[in-house]
Amino acid sequence: MxxxxxxxxxxxxxxxxxxxxxxxxxxxxxxxxxKRETIMVKSPKGCVFYECIARCRQRGYLSGGYCTINGCQCLG
Known part of the structure; x- marks a missing residue:
């Protein structure tokens, strides 16, 4: 017991x-x-949405990203 x-x-x-x-x-x-990651895009016109989405997806963020005043914001 x-x-x-x-x-x-x-x-x-x-x-x-x-x-x-x-x-x-x-x-x-x-x-x-x-966690989000900001990528600075060096383009004279600012952030280009399709480049931002492609760069974020190459880094492993499947949702892509969106452009802000400060650069490209990746979505996790």
């Missing part, structure tokens, strides 16, 4: 540690999804 109680306490402890670890990994994956 005493052995079973100790076994269940250890299982509960392991479940708690696994849950905490899972929460940390979800937090870090959420932060990487929300």
């Amino acid at each position: 005493k052995g079973r109680v100790i076994f269940f306490v250890v299982l509960i402890g392991l479940a708690f540690v696994a849950t905490a670890s899972l929460d940390e990994s979800r937090q870090s994956s959420l932060e990487t999804r929300l």
